[in-house]
Amino acid sequence: MRRLLVLGAGTAGTMAVNKLRPRLPQPEWDITIVEQSDTHYYQPGYLLMPFGTYRPTQLVKPTARFIPKGVNLVKGEIDAVEPEENTVTLADGTTLPYDYLVIATGTTPRPDQTPGMAEEEWHRSVHEFYTYEGSKALAEKLKTWPGGRLVVHITEMPVKCPVAPLEFTFLADSFFKKKGIRDKVEITYVTPLPGAFTKPVSAKALGGMLDARGITLEPDFMIESVDNEKKAIVSYDEREIPFDLLVTIPLNMGADYISKSGLGDELNFVPVDKETFLSKAHDNIFAVGDASDIPASKAGSVAHFAMDLFPDNFVHYVEGKEMTEKFDGHANCFIESGGGKGMLIDFNYETEPLTGRFPFAVVGPMPLLKESRLNHLGKLAFRWIYWNILLRGRYLPIPSRMSMKGKVLAKDA
């Protein structure tokens, strides 16, 4: 019998077992997945919950419901991987042997890594929305917040869903307008990047949208600490930005067991081949989803496109054949822009987000890098798609590799 062990039943891990179980014959292949949480969270909902769009209960379902028959679900906290012994040890002392290991434990916000961030003002005037608890606490805060200086801040790249901080900012602008207190709120967007976003065409479009909403952009800001007394964030080059409400995106890191096991880089992400996800250090370990160090967005859409290719590759690999499906870093994201509208971007390792239409030229129907009601509805519809199609590994008719169809080249934009 051959043993496949998957660590983490989040978006990537759950999709992996759903797609691999039918491809790996029983009883030759035993598949086990380890997860510490009984609950699977719909993480894209964390962005909208602070503004009252979702109730907390709409974002949770039992983990076990998405694990297919024939896969063992083990509840437990991972303590370490012993790659030389091909075993994984859990915190309760259980040892799980494997022939092949798939690491899918994602990325986690780590406010503890910035001095002053997770101290007195945490969940008082310092908030985050990348966890279920954090998003819920921020929703409570916003219900009664009278206005003042709102600072939306990114600690360091990479962060999960890199457009979410901008979306949060647009949605906050819209939220305060609706509440009739926009004139009492001063919004500043603080980023370590040189502009609103990483790549030129989208940075320009998104930067323009900040301007149009009267939001101040503070670029190239590398945070050193949060000053709880002054209520300000302080950068390494000694800039200080005061806040009444700080919504920060803390440093993102992979799980600590990864560094403990000697498998990670400085941020506990696992170095892998960016086209096949095979570990650079061990020929029977893969890392998928946000847990790897591939230079793509850390996002469910990337995990999804990657999972269209990975299962077939894996089957080839364990048969001793070449992995012929090469991942191109494809991602697409709906970007909420406030006022019931949204944008859509579609890009990969080589091609930056461009304007145009998706998925087809001219007829679209979704306009790229441009606000529309349809894109917003697409985002809301995605929750159903996530629970019912994506996680269960069912077919979604969007090509896994990016297509240039419908896109306008940067030089023509």
Next chain:
Amino acid sequence: MPVTTLLDREIHVDDEGFLTEYDEWDEALGAELAKQIGIEMTDEHWSLIRFLREDFKEKGETATTRRVQAAGGVPTKRQFELFPKKPAKKMAYIAGLPKPHGCV
């Protein structure tokens, strides 16, 4: 790819002036690049630049400020003092390496 001439040598660079050929660099060129962006190089500056060169050879990627702190042993604060405002970018420029990629 643009070609520029520095110290009477032809050098391949990208649109922002970062060298694209690892082997076209030497310390004389590094000193010239540092002068262009107004950095006065001390031994401490050079030890960081040498770390970046070695690290790139091994990893195939330009070290970020976090990596320079973790693997190179120089705190981020000190990097900002040595290469003011944008240490990651300035170190890469002087070391003749690609700009470290801010991932999307």
